[in-house]
Amino acid sequence: QVQLVESGGGLVQAGGSLRLSCAASGIVFSSKDMGWYRQAPGKQRELVAGITRGGSTNYADSVKGRFTISRDNAKKTVYLQMSSLKPEDTAVYYCHAEGSRYWGQGTQVTVSS
Numbered sequence: 001q002v003q004l005v006e007s008g009g010g011l012v013q014a015g016g017s018l019r020l021s022c023a024a025s026g027i028v029f030s031s032k033d034m035g036w037y038r039q040a041p042g043k044q045r046e047l048v049a050g051i052t053r054g055g056s057t058n059y060a061d062s063v064k065g066r067f068t069i070s071r072d073n074a075k076k077t078v079y080l081q082m083s084s085l086k087p088e089d090t091a092v093y094y095c096h097a098e099g100s101r102y103w104g105q106g107t108q109v110t111v112s113s
Helices: none
Strands: 003-007 010-013 018-025 034-039 046-051 057-059 067-072 077-082 091-097 107-112
Touching: 003 091, 018 034, 018 091, 018 107, 034 067, 034 077, 046 067, 046 077, 057 067
Parallel strands: 010 107
Antiparallel strands: 003 018, 018 077, 034 046, 034 091, 046 057, 067 077, 091 107
16 A cells, blocks of 8 residues: 655744655655645645656756755655745645655645745
């Protein structure tokens, strides 16, 4: 059974930081490209950051320079370090194994002004 379990969300003031984690099980994690997505109320889900199985990364323009995606294959975990948070970063954040149907349940991030 495949599971992706996010954690680390919460309420933070603008300018603050959070680190999200996504622990995977039931998949060969090291062979998967992974992504963090977010969905704000009334908006479509969008890619925030991705990391390939080889460690190459890509970011949405809106988060470049503020967010960092990383992975630990030994722990089967992908991380999203978020800094200089803005109210417009408020959303439910999901991790996803790219090319698969597997998504996490999401973790809420709320940034107050």
